[in-house]
Amino acid sequence: MNNEREKLEKALTVRSEQGLHARVATLVVQAMQKFSCDVTVVKDGVEVNARSVLGLLLLAATEGTKIVVRAQGPDSTKAIEEFSRLIEHEDNTQN
Amino acid sequence: MKTTRKIEDNQATEAPKNEGNQTNLLIRGIAVSGGVGIGQAVVIERITTDISPRRIIKPEEVSSEIERFTNAVGEAADRLKGIKRGINVDHPLSEHRYIFDTQIMLLHDRMFFDATKKAIAAELQNAEWAISDVITKITAAFDTIEDEYLRERARDIYFVGERVLKILMGVRSETKIHQLPPNSIIVSHDLSPADTVQMAKESVIGFAVDMGGKTSHTAIMARSLKIPAVTGLDRMSSLVQTGDTVIVDGSTGVVIVNPDPDTIFRFRERQEVYRKYHQSLLAFGKLPAVTSDGVRTMRITANIELLDEVEIAISHGSEGIGLFRTEYLFLGRRTAPDEEEQYEAYRHVLARHDPNPVTIRTLDVGGDKISYNLNLAHETNPALGLRAIRLCLSRRDLFKTQLRAILRAAVHGYCRLLLPMISCISEIHLAKEVLEEVKDELAAEGKEFRRDVKLGILVEVPSAVTIADMLAREVDFFSIGTNDLIQYALAIDRVNEHVNYLYDTLHPAVLRLIQQVTNVGQAGGVCVSMCGEMAGDPINIPILLGLGLDELSMNALSIPMVKKLIRSVRMDECLDLTHQVFKMQGAQEIRALMEEWIRTRFPRDYFVGHS
Numbered sequence: 001m002n003n004e005r006e007k008l009e010k011a012l013t014v015r016s017e018q019g020l021h022a023r024v025a026t027l028v029v030q031a032m033q034k035f036s037c038d039v040t041v042v043k044d045g046v047e048v049n050a051r052s053v054l055g056l057l058l059l060a061a062t063e064g065t066k067i068v069v070r071a072q073g074p075d076s077t078k079a080i081e082e083f084s085r086l087i088e089h090e091d092n093t094q095n
Numbered sequence: 096m097k098t099t100r101k102i103e104d105n106q107a108t109e110a111p112k113n114e115g116n117q118t119n120l121l122i123r124g125i126a127v128s129g130g131v132g133i134g135q136a137v138v139i140e141r142i143t144t145d146i147s148p149r150r151i152i153k154p155e156e157v158s159s160e161i162e163r164f165t166n167a168v169g170e171a172a173d174r175l176k177g178i179k180r181g182i183n184v185d186h187p188l189s190e191h192r193y194i195f196d197t198q199i200m201l202l203h204d205r206m207f208f209d210a211t212k213k214a215i216a217a218e219l220q221n222a223e224w225a226i227s228d229v230i231t232k233i234t235a236a237f238d239t240i241e242d243e244y245l246r247e248r249a250r251d252i253y254f255v256g257e258r259v260l261k262i263l264m265g266v267r268s269e270t271k272i273h274q275l276p277p278n279s280i281i282v283s284h285d286l287s288p289a290d291t292v293q294m295a296k297e298s299v300i301g302f303a304v305d306m307g308g309k310t311s312h313t314a315i316m317a318r319s320l321k322i323p324a325v326t327g328l329d330r331m332s333s334l335v336q337t338g339d340t341v342i343v344d345g346s347t348g349v350v351i352v353n354p355d356p357d358t359i360f361r362f363r364e365r366q367e368v369y370r371k372y373h374q375s376l377l378a379f380g381k382l383p384a385v386t387s388d389g390v391r392t393m394r395i396t397a398n399i400e401l402l403d404e405v406e407i408a409i410s411h412g413s414e415g416i417g418l419f420r421t422e423y424l425f426l427g428r429r430t431a432p433d434e435e436e437q438y439e440a441y442r443h444v445l446a447r448h449d450p451n452p453v454t455i456r457t458l459d460v461g462g463d464k465i466s467y468n469l470n471l472a473h474e475t476n477p478a479l480g481l482r483a484i485r486l487c488l489s490r491r492d493l494f495k496t497q498l499r500a501i502l503r504a505a506v507h508g509y510c511r512l513l514l515p516m517i518s519c520i521s522e523i524h525l526a527k528e529v530l531e532e533v534k535d536e537l538a539a540e541g542k543e544f545r546r547d548v549k550l551g552i553l554v555e556v557p558s559a560v561t562i563a564d565m566l567a568r569e570v571d572f573f574s575i576g577t578n579d580l581i582q583y584a585l586a587i588d589r590v591n592e593h594v595n596y597l598y599d600t601l602h603p604a605v606l607r608l609i610q611q612v613t614n615v616g617q618a619g620g621v622c623v624s625m626c627g628e629m630a631g632d633p634i635n636i637p638i639l640l641g642l643g644l645d646e647l648s649m650n651a652l653s654i655p656m657v658k659k660l661i662r663s664v665r666m667d668e669c670l671d672l673t674h675q676v677f678k679m680q681g682a683q684e685i686r687a688l689m690e691e692w693i694r695t696r697f698p699r700d701y702f703v704g705h706s
Contacts, residue, residue, distance in 0.1 A: 019242060022193075052204050057248050062245070064439065
């Protein structure tokens with residue numbers, strides 16, 4: 001459906017209570033490993049690989065932060081869908 | 096136990112080693128998990144990345160060095176998986192199991208794994224050196240993060256790097272914590288989650304750790320395990336040797352090394368208080384704070400700072416929040432939190448306590464504490480400078496954003512708005528103007544908000560006490576902030592060790608100031624509450640009842656104890672004590688009377704005279 005060369009992106013707001021914290025970052029990396037497309041996350045002009053826990057943590061995306069997820073590759077639509085689900089999911093965990 | 100004995104003997108004979116071994120060495124840190132533990136120290140040494148061997152390798156060694164590194168990473172991953180498998184659903188720390196997933200993932204994170212391989216190949220560094228450099232760079236990047244929780248995660252990559260280093264250096268990776276003597280106090284510069292998970296927890300009765308704050312792994316896990324813990328102790332771990340007797344008071348954040356028998360005795364009593372307090376928790380926390388003769392009922396609320404304290408407050412029986420310090424949202428970051436972020440935080444607390452009141456104190460910091468380009472002049476005396484309401488009135492943008500968030504969140508519960516550091520009436524007038532402006536704007540935008548939020552002031556500047564009658568006509572409630580009021584009234588900096596002996600909540604001047612405020616409150620129909628440490632100390636409670644305070648807000652952990660005391664006393668004895676106290680001239684005399692009263696009246700319940 002979507003052109004493989006086309007870069008898809010979506011603006012999101014981090015909804016988990018302590019931001020894009022270790023647990024969420026771990027889930028994101030685990031989830032993104034299922035896809036073959038390139039996925040990156042951008043905050044305030046800083047772009048990191050969505051398959052790096054350190055990169056995601058260093059974005060320091062606290063709750064309410066606006067970020068953009070970008071994907072390029074065959075399954076990019078699905079990757080972005082999955083990413084949004086994890087980031088916008090309001091969890092109640094404390095750590 | 097045998098080992099412990101032996102180490103003590105060694106210390107007795109080797110004089111030079113005893114230099115740092117003074118009795119009753121008291122170190123203050125951050126109270127992160129309540130209760131008192133008295134036991135023998137088990138010092139857990141960490142290897143630091145800067146002692147790892149460093150050498151330049153030959154170009155032909157690159158591939159074997161990378162292989163050495165890769166193998167060590169593989170071994171570290173296996174070990175972490177093993178630890179994770181050991182945490183079954185019944186494990187008291189099972190909810191923290193994911194930490195090991197994170198650490199396993201970090202081992203292969205490109206910023207660590209690829210960067211280290213690159214350093215070996217490009218810089219010809221041996222693996223240990225390359226790891227140390229990469230870890231140092233990554234942790235430095237974390238240091239710049241404003242959010243405390245996320246900043247603390249630098250420790251995760253640090254522990255991961257340390258694990259790989261230990262494997263490479265042939266150091267036994269796991270510290271000897273599987274078997275511990277009973278009554279062990281774990282003393283360490285820092286504890287990794289792996290250390291904590293694998294510990295023989297049934298033997299551990301306390302943690303004393305140099306690093307970390309309220310959101311460190313140690314803090315979070317200690318709370319899960321219900322083991323007393325103090326963190327943020329600076330260099331304490333270097334002053335303690337395995338076998339030393341150590342007291343950890345996780346409720347006040349104090350660690351005492353090598354206490355004398357007298358101190359041990361006093362803390363044993365204190366421990367008993369905590370134990371009893373835990374027993375009476377359910378019984379007293381849930382009951383109203385009404386005197387035994389039914390004459391007076393006080394509202395007992397909690398002071399909170401972090402959002403995760405909301406649940407602690409509720410489980411300890413708080414009837415609302417008497418002081419929500421909003422600074423935590425603002426500190427340690429480069430830009431102020433926006434309206435939505437604040438709104439969510441306030442809404443969460445308000446909704447959780449509804450229908451009980453939540454008193455939200457507007458930003459109470461000095462310009463020196465927040466760094467987002469305020470362009471403030473350097474202040475020689477920040478305590479008397481541009482701070483709290485003064486800062487808010489000079490930075491209307493900050494103030495208005497916060498007020499908007501509060502008024503909108505107020506829809507979700509019973510909200511009271513508290514203005515800090517009011518010293519004259521015009522500050523209230525100005526604040527009200529801003530408040531009206533904000534309401535008009537919200538109305539014009541069609542936003543949902545509460546117009547009738549109760550407005551109060553924090554009475555903490557002596558001038559506010561003297562003109563309390565005038566201020567009472569402007570607001571719905573007073574909250575006496577004793578920590579600052581005492582500091583300003585007695586001209587004592589509490590953290591200055593040369594003068595803090597003069598700081599006494601029972602100074603006659605302090606009691607008179609409080610009486611002045613409660614008199615005005617009663618005459619003008621204004622509710623008077625008290626927040627600050629004075630409100631949570633049992634020794635003051637009869638006087639506070641006698642003076643007619645309506646509400647006390649305190650550290651949640653003190654609530655059951657205070658409720659129990661209130662439910663055990665009659666109003667006539669409180670009035671009688673207050674009457675006697677007001678005839679006395681010195682704080683010491685007053686304190687002696689109150690201690691004696693508590694000792695006779697509650698011989699087993701309260702531990703007094705420790706400070």
